[in-house]
Structure formats: C-alpha cells, structure tokens
Amino acid sequence: MAVFFMNAQDEFFQPTKSIGGYGELHYNSNVQGDIDATKKLDFHRFII
Numbered sequence: 001m002a003v004f005f006m007n008a009q010d011e012f013f014q015p016t017k018s019i020g021g022y023g024e025l026h027y028n029s030n031v032q033g034d035i036d037a038t039k040k041l042d043f044h045r046f047i048i
Contacts, residue, residue, distance in 0.1 A: 021048040 023046035030037045 019048060021046065023047065 024044055026042040028038070028040045028042070
C-alpha cells in the first residue's frame with residue numbers, strides 16, 4: 001500500500017532540481033562504573 005502512494009505522488013509533482021549528499025553521524029557514550037565518562041557526537045564525511 002505504501003508503494004502505491006509513493007507512485008501516485010510522482011504523478012502530481014513536476015520534476016525540479018534537487019541537491020543530494022551523504023555523511024556519517026556517530027554517537028559514543030562511554031561509561032565507567034555508574035558514571036557517564038564521556039558523550040561525543042561525531043559528524044564527518046559530509047558531501048554535497
């Protein structure tokens with residue numbers, strides 16, 4: 001059923017320009033005992 005809706009939407013819109021890209025997002029949460037030692041969010045390899 002979801003495939004039907006995606007195909008139906010293509011018929012109502014005119015093609016336009018688009019920008020694409022990709023990247024990586026990593027989240028690290030280190031725990032030592034009962035204490036959260038570090039929390040780090042890394043975003044890299046971002047390409048447009």
